[in-house]
Amino acid sequence: MAEKLFYFLSFLSILSALMVVFSRNPIHSVLYLILTFFSLSGHYVLLNAQFLAVVNIIVYAGAIMVLFLFVIMFLNMKTESEKPLSWLMKLSGTLAGGLLLVIFVGVIKQADRFVPSEVDFNSQVGLVENLGAVLYRDFLVPFELASVLFLAAMVGAVMLGRREVGERNF
């Protein structure tokens, strides 16, 4: 059962990731990206990482994608279409990505087949209780530094988004 669910979710995430790249309308791309994130959250739930599945939905599908959708509607890009790239550039881009995939597959095939042992396996590792203990005990300083990062990002976004005095439309 879990096996079938894994292959179904993998198929769904690969298909929607392809649609993100190849759909013409940016709004459709955003919606397919949200579908990809939901299927990845399904993978996280299957892997017993419930906390990260919930955070993935809240942060990515909730906040980041709404921001993308908002910007696309703000820029009103539905009417203008991007200039099509020459077929040579498209072919070479696809070829480069495909070659990267070949390298990845070659490396993954050579990796050892890891089988977890029954003795010291802990299936509760991805739950909130365990992750919270690790986060606040071992990773406290990076966690606090993340707040400084957010402050910097917030100030930067506000400064960039502000309208300048001399209107610079060229």
Added chain:
Amino acid sequence: MTEIPEIIRLVPLQHFMLLSAILFCIGVVGVLTRRNALIIFMSIELMLNAVNLMLISVSSYHSDSAAQVFVFFIMAVAAAEVAVGLAIIVMVYRNTRNIDVDFLNNLKW
């Protein structure tokens, strides 16, 4: 407590690695073949999520929580990055009425 979940017993770790490699390469192809700055940005998000999937699957199979904390920090950094990046895109659009990356080549050489 020590019972291994069904998916870890039935599906080898390589399949998860293969899935995240495929998603990463789709993101690379998206960055290389599309010229719309927003679509390129979305492809970068896709690549970040492929890496997250790889880290979470390895952490689950080895039952080690450090990688999951790392994924949590990656998500935090990605959220900050998206806020600043979209602000830059909006500002570029306001000044040039265009977000085609081939058009924005003033810093190229």
